[in-house]
Amino acid sequence: MREMTFGQYYPAESVIHKLDPRLKIVLTLAYIVTIFFVNNFLAFGVVFIFLLSLVFLSSVPIRMILKAVRPIMYIIIFTAILNLFWGVDGTRVWNWWFITIYREALFNTALLMLRLMFLVMGPALLTLTTTPMDLTDGIERLLSPLKVVRFPVHELALVMSIALRFIPILMEETDKIIKAQKSRGANFDSGNIFKRAAALIPILIPLFVSAFRRAEELALAMDSRCYKGGKGRTRMKLLKFSLTDFLAVLGFIIFVLCIVAIRVHFMHIIPVH
Amino acid sequence: MSIVINNLNYTYSPRTNFSKVALKDITFEIKEGEFFGIIGHTGSGKSTLIQHFNALTPVQSGELIVAGIDLSRPKTSKIDFKKLRATVGMVFQYPEYQLFDATVLGDVSFGPKNLGLEKDEILERAKQAIGLVGLDYESVKDKSPFELSGGQKRRVAIAGVIAMKPQILVLDEPTAGLDPHGKREILDLILTLKESVSKTVIMISHDMDEIARLSDRVAVLADGQLQYLLPPSQLFEKSDSLEKMGLDIPTIARVVKHLNEMGKNVPHDIFTVEHAVEYFSKTIKNKNQ
Numbered sequence: 001m002r003e004m005t006f007g008q009y010y011p012a013e014s015v016i017h018k019l020d021p022r023l024k025i026v027l028t029l030a031y032i033v034t035i036f037f038v039n040n041f042l043a044f045g046v047v048f049i050f051l052l053s054l055v056f057l058s059s060v061p062i063r064m065i066l067k068a069v070r071p072i073m074y075i076i077i078f079t080a081i082l083n084l085f086w087g088v089d090g091t092r093v094w095n096w097w098f099i100t101i102y103r104e105a106l107f108n109t110a111l112l113m114l115r116l117m118f119l120v121m122g123p124a125l126l127t128l129t130t131t132p133m134d135l136t137d138g139i140e141r142l143l144s145p146l147k148v149v150r151f152p153v154h155e156l157a158l159v160m161s162i163a164l165r166f167i168p169i170l171m172e173e174t175d176k177i178i179k180a181q182k183s184r185g186a187n188f189d190s191g192n193i194f195k196r197a198a199a200l201i202p203i204l205i206p207l208f209v210s211a212f213r214r215a216e217e218l219a220l221a222m223d224s225r226c227y228k229g230g231k232g233r234t235r236m237k238l239l240k241f242s243l244t245d246f247l248a249v250l251g252f253i254i255f256v257l258c259i260v261a262i263r264v265h266f267m268h269i270i271p272v273h
Numbered sequence: 274m275s276i277v278i279n280n281l282n283y284t285y286s287p288r289t290n291f292s293k294v295a296l297k298d299i300t301f302e303i304k305e306g307e308f309f310g311i312i313g314h315t316g317s318g319k320s321t322l323i324q325h326f327n328a329l330t331p332v333q334s335g336e337l338i339v340a341g342i343d344l345s346r347p348k349t350s351k352i353d354f355k356k357l358r359a360t361v362g363m364v365f366q367y368p369e370y371q372l373f374d375a376t377v378l379g380d381v382s383f384g385p386k387n388l389g390l391e392k393d394e395i396l397e398r399a400k401q402a403i404g405l406v407g408l409d410y411e412s413v414k415d416k417s418p419f420e421l422s423g424g425q426k427r428r429v430a431i432a433g434v435i436a437m438k439p440q441i442l443v444l445d446e447p448t449a450g451l452d453p454h455g456k457r458e459i460l461d462l463i464l465t466l467k468e469s470v471s472k473t474v475i476m477i478s479h480d481m482d483e484i485a486r487l488s489d490r491v492a493v494l495a496d497g498q499l500q501y502l503l504p505p506s507q508l509f510e511k512s513d514s515l516e517k518m519g520l521d522i523p524t525i526a527r528v529v530k531h532l533n534e535m536g537k538n539v540p541h542d543i544f545t546v547e548h549a550v551e552y553f554s555k556t557i558k559n560k561n562q
Contacts, residue, residue, distance in 0.1 A: 173370075176365065176370075176371075177370070177371055179324065179329045179363075179365070180363070180365045180368065180371040181371060181383075182329060182358070183327050183329060183358055183361075183362070183363035183365075183434075184358070184383055184384040184387060184433060184434065184437065185354075185355060185358045185359065185383075185384050185387030185388050185437065186383075186387055187354075187387065201373065202371075202373045202374075202383065203373075205373035206370055206371050206372065206373050209370075209419070210370055
């Protein structure tokens, strides 16, 4: 369990890591929207090259990006299979008993699979190159206009960052408790579902007790350092746009333009759905 | 009931770039009936090592035989975990944080229950264990472990391990976070347990006075490697190299060292208060004669 790291931040010194987290979040959202406009293989080629060059720039191993796809692989395959039998007209390519597969459906399925995969890989790159702290910081700043309508942006961000900060600590704690109970002969891997659920009690109770204890200690520590919420609070780390941030925006705009151009000009060459 | 360790290696997160070597080619043997101390800087691999002893950490490479059970080949022969965990009792750091049951009796019974013992036997063992750790059975059995004091909680947690009657008792910093009085009580308790339940005791500690007083032999780990394996009398002569590993020597050993630096001729193998008192009163007597 100790081998599990939460989030999936991949520590490295790269241009992508150093980008402003706000920008990274916004660009990732824009990337997701762009992916929905991609409807042919040529454009996916552009997306592929774009993503590949980003991965190369970020010095994150490609293996790590591909790992992000694995959990949703079943969803992708399931949707793909459904989609494969969906098309009801066009050119038949394969026929067996009552199953007919059309050329168009085949293309659509391939596009769908590519789209889902690229949809996951973009945000994966974001979380791989941005620390959870930077992410919450970025989200807080992006949401800060909501302060006008009295939305507790700072408090929300604080809750988020504390939660993120405590996940590894609680994981380690859980690991310790599991080991302690295991060494007292506890068995978590056998028995029916009720037995297994009951076996969790000796883990969950100590875990809750310790979580509350830690929460209380943290509250006291914050109180003793005069923490009183977001009002009038200044920041140690100021987010500033740098030249690389502008270059990133530029690069992204070129990417989007390519996608748009392909969509406008090459629609007739490659099947559209 | 010995523990044989042969070329044991362990790496956390192998084959990633955060991989960390925790144990490197550890080879030694812990004999039956021994009080075995393990010392080392934080992160030296002590905890990883002891977690191997009851298969909480699987053997990656090397050989490990605990009380006749071979833990190094889990694939060829399935390890009998129940038997192993009944043989090796493990008291973790701050064991009071693993208490969970509504009553002290329930918590102490958890281990024996998991062993699948008869009801009477479970109750008998729990009763005995609570008594052994110096708590009054009748007055604490129905109390919630959470309403006890810190020291009492730790005793209950230790009772929970003792109730399984382990022949080998492993303790990871059993006195951490206790006041001097509580420390002494826990150490005395461990000695009592060694007499009555667990013949072999393995203890990790940062307190060199404890280690000096109790251990027959001491293993020193640094960066996952076994640096020394010596009886305390020989180990604490190497104060310089111990200091280099970020380790202390017992208070008395330090006093003796100072005295020798001042030109007095005091034997090096004095490192406990009892021994020092004996030696100095003898020398003073000899002088007066």
